Amino acid sequence: NAGVTQTPKFRILKIGQSMTLQCAQDMNHNYMYWYRQDPGMGLKLIYYSVGAGITDKGEVPNGYNVSRSTTEDFPLRLELAAPSQTSVYFCASSKKTGTYNEQFFGPGTRLTVL
């Protein structure tokens, strides 16, 4: 299993540009998540999904959109990039196990908006 994969690893955007961060998992996990991590900080939840066709907002959803058309993929869309979106983005997935919720993380995408 490749686990959770993310592309690209790095990206530089100009203000106002758009892009899609890709995330895929091959563990047949129901739940998938997008987090952002600012320097020296913890992870903030942007969006999450409990299954194909179902998405919900996290703590910091503004400026982002997601879709979950398949169990495996959970892309994150930035429509109008802003400098405040400069961050490292992590995708994660987990099985539906009730109380337990071990999340497996991808390697991250480092995004800079200039």
Add this chain to the structure above:
Amino acid sequence: GESVGLHLPTLSVQEGDNSIINCAYSNSASDYFIWYKQESGKGPQFIIDIRSNMDKRQGQRVTVLLNKTVKHLSLQIAATQPGDSAVYFCAEKPGSSASKIIFGSGTRLSIRP
């Protein structure tokens, strides 16, 4: 609102000594807690977890202690090794959520040779 915080942002430990990383949480309804390790340039990696009906859980060289009375969580690493250098995050799952967890801001652990 909900928050998970840490007492110390950095911790320096002599190689071979035990490390103790502390975490305070504010949501008394949280029913599940996790410690993650994040090495430089990588995503967080699960270390150990504990349910709210427990006060201690042991893994390989790691122990998590939960004190619900004061809403405090700690991670103990025995015989700290250079490979333990990383940022450690505690996270909590609110009882109202089946899927979301909330991360704290992290403690950087550095090892002195």
